[in-house]
Amino acid sequence: MATSENASRGKVKRRKSRAEARRTTPVDVQVGRNVRRRRIELGMSQTSLAQACGITFQQIQKYENGANRVSASRLWQFAAVLGVPVVYFFDGLGTPKAEVKGTNPSKLERKIDDDTAKIARKIASIQDEKLKRRLKTMLAALAAK
Helix, strand or coil, X not given: CHHHHHHHHCCCCCCCCHHHHHCCCHHHHHHHHHHHHHHHHCCCCHHHHHHHHCCCHHHHHHHHCCCCCCCHHHHHHHHHHHCCCHHHXXXXXXXXXXXXXXXXXXXXXXXXXXXXXXHHHHHXXXXXXXXXXXXXXXXXXXXXX
8 A cells, every 4th residue: 555655655666787787886987087098098908908907998998898798806906907906997086976867978088088198198108207397288288278
């Protein structure tokens, strides 16, 4: 009887289907972005990361684009191969909330992330510290405009 009472009040929650439960979330997208960011910082190809993990480069693409969820064991493996703690992949998510809603990033947003990581890697490779400081100052000035 309690179920029919709740139904009449509009309080019955519909159970998620398996497909709905497996859909990726903004958290999955951010984890994938951070895998991509670290891989690019190291100058590693998708193929190299895939070989080190025993999977295909297509699977790496799916993880990085947020199309597939990364399991806990795979995340642990990525952390070991990429030389970062597991928590690194959650950088940029903020404080966990009861329910996270949002949309997947556009291709332009993902491209900006890749380009930014490549630029950061090139700046980090500069040996002349004085030149590095000047570049950072210049970039800060340009960003402020």
